[in-house]
Amino acid sequence: MNRLENSEEKFEKEWRDAMEEASVTPPPAVWNEIDRKLAYAELSAYKSKVVYYRWAVAAVILLGMFVGVWQYYYFQNIDQALMGDLIEIDKPGPMSSFEWDIRNEISNTQNGFANNSEVYKSTTQENQGGVKIPKTNNASLADFAPVGDLGDDNQDINNMVLLEIAAIKGDGIAVNLEGEISEPTKIPVFRFYSDDQIDKQKVRDEKYFAGINFGSGGFDPNFQSLGSSLLTNNLEVNPTAFSLADNEAINKESPSIREGMVAGESMSLGVDFGMKVGKRFTLESGIQYARANAVTETNVVITTSSWQESIAATSQVSKNKKFSSVVQREEIVEYEYRDVALTNEFQFTSVPLTAGYQVLDKKLKLEVNAGVVANLYMGNKLTGYEDEIAQLSIGPGSQSPYRDISFSGLAGLEIGYRLFSNFDVIVEPNYRQALNSMTKDDATFLSNPSGFGVMTGIKYNFH
Amino acid sequence: MAFSDDDLIDGCCKDQRSSQQQLYEKYSGQMYAVALRYSKAQQEAEDILQEAFLKVFQNIKKFRKDSSLPYWIKRIVVNTALNHQRSKLYLYPMVDVTDLKSKFTEEVTLSNFNHKELLQLVKKLPSGCQVIFNLYAIEGYKHHEIAKSLEISEGTSKSQYARAKSLLQKWIIENNDINYEQAGEF
Missing domain, CATH: 2.40.160.20 (Porin)
Structure with a gap:
């Protein structure tokens, strides 16, 4: 048995020794193919990086667009809240004026505003002394029956000081004026621009x-x-x-x-x-x-x-x-x-x-x-x-x-x-x-x- | 200029093609012989070699140097070869064969053969026998390790090995006889 086992071991050892130093030169095509695949792998790795950067830039662009759209609506809402419609608050001077017959509409307790035949009245005590402009979708000069430019009649409003223009709860804005309003008189208003005009x-x-x-x-x-x-x-x-x-x-x-x-x-x-x-x-x-x-x-x-x-x-x-x-x-x-x-x-x-x-x-x-x-x-x-x-x-x-x-x-x-x-x-x-x-x-x-x-x-x- | 394994490993870790090529040139002959042992055809061995070296270059950063570089590469070649052979083994499942080791009792010697001739003999073995002979006789794996690796029974591994050994002994004796006859003619 021992002889047999030794024989088996010898058999395997002989094979192991014979194969240990075995070397056969492979054909050049093997390395050529390896070289080609390595080059392709490098290219793929680079391309994947490029794809990553592209996605990153696309994400930045999308983020920019999102911020832009959000800002757009944010500012638009503020505009509407302040003005109802577009008013050049930065230019509060009497760009033009309207002549209002406010003899009947304005009393000590209630101010009004003429819009064609309608009269918009403030109904709250807070708005006393103010002029309430209704919010309309397309408020423009025509809605308020302009009668002409201020021209040389500026002196009529010289004794009136614009105290503030501010958003009020509800529709419209309040314009607080100081001074006696004689009747009939002219009051300063702010010019209304449409988007197109702007x-x-x-x-x-x-x-x-x-x-x-x-x-x-x-x-x-x-x-x-x-x-x-x-x-x-x-x-x-x-x-x-x-x-x-x-x-x-x-x-x-x-x-x-x-x-x-x-x-x-x-x-x-x-x-x-x-x-x-x-x-x-x-x-x-x-x-x-x-x-x-x-x-x-x-x-x-x-x-x-x-x-x-x-x-x-x-x-x-x-x-x-x-x-x-x-x-x-x-x-x-x-x-x-x-x-x-x-x-x-x-x-x-x-x-x-x-x-x-x-x-x-x-x-x-x-x-x-x-x-x-x-x-x-x-x-x-x-x-x-x-x-x-x-x-x-x-x-x-x-x-x-x-x-x-x-x-x-x-x-x-x-x-x-x-x-x-x-x-x-x-x-x-x-x-x-x-x-x-x-x-x-x-x-x-x-x-x-x-x-x-x-x-x-x-x-x-x-x- | 000959580079040390450490230099080649460093170069390969940096994906330097010249280092990769030098490493390939240094070990491809040895590894091709391993691939041939597990293959039936030269093309198959080339595929194994190519796939194995690609794995080597892709994974060389993971090489921890707790074994020699050629040993590590050889393990990759053997594993790659086994992956190639597994599909065949599933196609032609191995079954236990009669123990043939008693058939040839005389001692055989390989001294009259060079490694290329021995490779040819190994390649002649049936697929299952070839893999198990390589793993047991040359790589030095135990039968239970082979059984686990190839998902076969230990008995199958033993019987396939016995068959491989028997066939090889037979061919070696036959070839020895031919060689003796040829020698006697002079």
């Missing part, structure tokens, strides 16, 4: 505006490489010049040679100006300096005999003469196969042109804006995370893969708050999406930037 007045008063703005947000370059291999296509390296076969890690069949660009942030600073073109419509333009960051990741580093620093292989420099001359002169010493990251710092001058619709135009303002932005490319500075990686600048012009001008669409919700009668403080969550690639047609990659952002600023309304 809007027209505002358009006349606030036709033009100008301001400064500061914006920040996300910048997703939406980078898309058009080449299957960096070395053979994107960098336009002549494969015969570098004995690529000597270095198996870098050859055109390797699917692991790749370049990507990860989203970053953007900021802008600018001035804007605009005008009202109707009761609720605006046109706005301006000029902005914008800077946007993104991170380029590539996995090939090129060492040359002419440059002290190594060059990260990126398709952005494929048209650069200095780089291509190094390649043509066969100054490449070594291709190193490792991941490197570089910060992109794009700079643009942007000229937006937007149209707006004012959903709410009170002290709190809500405006939906949409339009196009012309982006003038000023340059990109690529800085490696490691000191040994050369810094590259890609300016505009023929050697640049970027267009001199590209266009974006812009949509936003502007929330404003009126301060000091002329100033509006504004906050605008917005979204930008490239309308065309900011790269030239012959570039080896595409970039259609997009991003959510928030713009803040101050506007001055010219009266």
Whole structure:
């Protein structure tokens, strides 16, 4: 039995020993597939982050709209409570007057108010000495039988002082007057404006505006490489010049040679100006300096005999003469196969042109804006995370893969708050999406930037 | 330049593709041999290897270094292979077979075989036998552990192992005879 058990143990031990050091090289396709799936997972993770940010911005916009609507109704209720209908309380002067024959209507104990043939009488002791104006839906001058402007007869009311105008319980407002009312006489009233009249007045008063703005947000370059291999296509390296076969890690069949660009942030600073073109419509333009960051990741580093620093292989420099001359002169010493990251710092001058619709135009303002932005490319500075990686600048012009001008669409919700009668403080969550690639047609990659952002600023309304 | 396991782990934790690739290159041969032991076909082994390394990269932040890195990776490969095999085992449920261990009493030796030839023999085993042979003889699991893992009875595990062993002994003896005959011709 012991012999048998020993035999069994020996059998298993022999197998264990034989298999312990067993090694079989898997086909390259396995790693290629792993590499592809890892890259896809990274992309999915990034996309999920983008989705998260989008929801966050959407939530902010919804919150803004909710607050806006709530404020709108809140102020409207206050207006109604105070005035019943629109009255310019800020301008309590006798804008116009009515001539009332109040001989029969006003007594020591009871005040009245004529409205055509009707007489509205105050019925409470608290309102003695007051004039009660009924609340009507469309109270206007016509309801109170105006007989003419005050004109030169102002002296008749000079001895009457307006003590207060206040909301009273119930309909209407009380105007307390001090002084003897001789009869017949004229009393000061407040001018009634309809919404339409106020809007027209505002358009006349606030036709033009100008301001400064500061914006920040996300910048997703939406980078898309058009080449299957960096070395053979994107960098336009002549494969015969570098004995690529000597270095198996870098050859055109390797699917692991790749370049990507990860989203970053953007900021802008600018001035804007605009005008009202109707009761609720605006046109706005301006000029902005914008800077946007993104991170380029590539996995090939090129060492040359002419440059002290190594060059990260990126398709952005494929048209650069200095780089291509190094390649043509066969100054490449070594291709190193490792991941490197570089910060992109794009700079643009942007000229937006937007149209707006004012959903709410009170002290709190809500405006939906949409339009196009012309982006003038000023340059990109690529800085490696490691000191040994050369810094590259890609300016505009023929050697640049970027267009001199590209266009974006812009949509936003502007929330404003009126301060000091002329100033509006504004906050605008917005979204930008490239309308065309900011790269030239012959570039080896595409970039259609997009991003959510928030713009803040101050506007001055010219009266 | 050769990197230590710790360096590779750090790089993989940062999702650095170069570290991931180096780790793969360092251990893929060994792990592919493991995957082949549990597979019937090369494509199946490739799928197991690919799935296992994706799990490795996704979970390497959880690796607590209380065992060696290759041991941890091997466990993932074996578990992945078992998941692949489980579906087959449900399709072809294992039943107790007659104990065959008395059939071959002579001692067999593997010294005349390299690991590739042995792999071929293991791959020839019926699916149930193959998995249990790998787990018992090579990974060193006990029958009750195998039974629990594969949701079979301990008796089934024992009898399937006995069958695997018997078949392997038979094939080894046959191959040894062929080798001796070939050697005798010279």
